[in-house]
Amino acid sequence: MSDLSHLQSELERAQFLQDTFIAFATNDNIGGDQQDYEELRRHFLANPKTKSLVPDWLRARRNANEFWHFVKYEFDTYSERREFIWNQMAPLLEYCESLTQAPADSHIETELARFNVDEITHIWQKALERKTRDPEGAITIAGTMLESVCKHILNKRKIEYSSNKIELPELYKLTAKNLNLATDQHTEPIYKQILGGCSSIINGLGALRNKLGDAHGHGEIRAARPAARHAALAINLAGTMALYLLETYHQQEKK
Structure with missing residues (x-):
């Protein structure tokens, strides 16, 4: 057996x-x-x-x-x-x-909907739909959602960037700087540690998308392929970071 x-x-x-x-x-x-x-x-x-x-x-x-x-x-x-x-x-x-639906999925979807950014909500739903049947595609979409969030905030703030050439880590770095979320903008060790962790998550998602996603062609058969759990990790990390950026932006806009 x-x-x-x-x-x-x-x-x-x-x-x-x-x-x-x-x-x-x-x-x-x-x-x-x-x-x-x-x-x-x-x-x-x-x-x-x-x-x-x-x-x-x-x-x-x-x-x-x-x-x-x-x-x-x-x-x-x-x-x-x-x-x-x-x-x-x-x-x-x-x-x-x-x-085995994760509570985080529905929570993030509900919170994203509060910001009335249809494109981002649509991308999130698309990532969830592909999580199981197409993990590679879902990982790629998770990165795309974060890029869309960063671009949405930068566009609202009228911050210029190269829309065709900039990669996710650089896009996040520019967004974080504008939202006062860069590590060098803070002196308190715990805040620097947390914000440094956020930056590491973004860099990791970018690397995961390049390694396991379908955004780029692969010249040879890969021994490792992403499973649904890898896609779920990427999606939920991306969703959490997207919420954090949007909530920070909207909170600052209220002041």
């Missing part, structure tokens, strides 16, 4: 099953093997709720070889196969994700 003890939640099991489909459909090195396919198939078919959400072809194809013979004749290219699998697995993944 396959050892899937490292999968702690239904969401992780569903994500791993999706990765396994992609592995067999595209000759990729993610996901599981033949036994994992069969074990996860049995697992989700045994639950009446998840049984109704799995793709029809999973019910009919008992092992990975049968799945391979199905998918290779349906779609010629790897990209078509990935898109097909993502779309087919979306209902199951969305259900499993709802079982």
Whole structure:
């Protein structure tokens, strides 16, 4: 029997099953093997709720070889196969994700909506939607949301910047300086430490997007690919920082 003890939640099991489909459909090195396919198939078919959400072809194809013979004749290219699998697995993944919905997601969404910046709210919702089925895309969108927040504030303050060339860390640095959030604008050690941590988060998100996101092409097959938990981390960090910047800006505007 396959050892899937490292999968702690239904969401992780569903994500791993999706990765396994992609592995067999595209000759990729993610996901599981033949036994994992069969074990996860049995697992989700045994639950009446998840049984109704799995793709029809999973019910009919008992092992990975049968799945391979199905998918290779349906779609010629790897990209078509990935898109097909993502779309087919979306209902199951969305259900499993709802079982472990983070309270931070709804809180951040509610707070962002208070500022009436439709573009930023839309980007946040888009990141959440792609968190499970497309972690790479969600990580990229998380960075895009922070860029949009910084640009929104700078535009409101009529601060000039190079919109096409500036990277997220520099964009944040300029925004933080304008909001009096730069470490060199404070002398109290605890504030300098916290604000330095904020800067580190931004730099980390920028690096994560470049390394694991889909904003840039990758010249070779990567051994590491982001999972839903990596995307969730990036999204929630970006959401928290976005709220902090917007709240600081609006508080200063009231004075």
